[in-house]
Amino acid sequence: MVDDERYIADLVSMALKVAGFEVQTAATAREARTAVRDFRPALMVLDVGLPDQDGFELVQRLHTDGSKVPVIFLTARDATEEKVHGLTVGGDDYVTKPFSLEELVARIRVVLRRHNPDGAKSSSRLQLADLELDEDSYEVRRGGRLVELTRTEFRLLHYLLMNAGRVLTRAQILDHVWEYDFGGEASVLETYVSYLRHKIDRDGAPLIH
Amino acid sequence: MVDDERYIADLVSMALKVAGFEVQTAATAREARTAVRDFRPALMVLDVGLPDQDGFELVQRLHTDGSKVPVIFLTARDATEEKVHGLTVGGDDYVTKPFSLEELVARIRVVLRRHNPDGAKSSSRLQLADLELDEDSYEVRRGGRLVELTRTEFRLLHYLLMNAGRVLTRAQILDHVWEYDFGGEASVLETYVSYLRHKIDRDGAPLIH
DNA sequence: GCGCTCTCTCACAACCCTCTGAGGAAATTC
């Protein structure tokens, strides 16, 4: 996890550790290069705006070094839109700041699946009782019936399903599902839980408690 | 995949891997020759402008070596237009830079089909509901009725069909369907989706979501 | 050289999504 902003690096690092990954952080391109050499990561999350070197240059440098580590770039909104163009083909991907951790982790999983052919069989579906969620098609079904969800609703349900049977604090949910710099009213959460209940628990035993 | 431009080599290599091929890259004619000998590829994608040797010479050399690997040449626009012309006779093909990955992969499939008679049975048709797309004749039918598509429309529809049932980001589609150095407005995408909807989803249940 | 087709740009309208804030219900505390 490479970012010169301490806050971001720690945030992502923690989230990834909780998600079961082993993480090493670096604040500069220089550090990143030695870390790639010594730590041999399966994937690198890389802020393009590093103090000492452009993120893209770093990747090129790593390539010429012979390293083939896949990368997920962190970019500012708007900016570098065209520079980023082409990345999704290279097996890499990018996420614009500010992102939600839920989204970042999801992207990481996709890229890792793509790079580990043997792990390709690992299902992209989550299931609980008669509720199914497909991470590829973004389709959600309750008892076979298709349920239309908005983006935020989907992220929220996904996070809840990943933590099925576990009690989560309001802060945990906000921190993972909403963008990390979300400054609005925390009551959005209740609103969206309400939306989900309407759509998911309308017919059938309530799954959201 | 032979190209001295690292970026191009990686780009194509990744796209092909995602498409299910096994890929080896080389940056020079010299490397290419040893790779052909050791790796025994079913097809070679070859940039004609290599640093150490002309691409055509390399192919001749390989032929005299006894190798019969089919080739897809990458050439710059305009340049060597007539030199390349005779190539398609030999069962080979060529693609001008900048190309779209969608197109390159399509050409590769055609050449491979032509060279693997037994694999000829491998269908060149994509189908979804009552929508059919033929990769050989470039014909598209909806409910049996022939639909006239332009080149870009066809590439877009082809990419969507290859990923049927999967949600794609705008960036993914742009990266695959448009030329890799496309720097224009990303809104072309919406325009072309609109065109496709007119032609494909006009009569019949909407397939493009 | 002319006309045609195709690709891309641009602008605008419509819509959907997100968030806010209020109000009522339920639960908890005193």
Place this chain on the structure above:
DNA sequence: GAATTTCCTCAGAGGGTTGTGAGAGAGCGC
């Protein structure tokens, strides 16, 4: 049992995204 806090739902404003059409320019065939 009353007061207070917490929880839940709803309606609506605002902003952003999406979808469509018109038109300019490039390329191609005749």
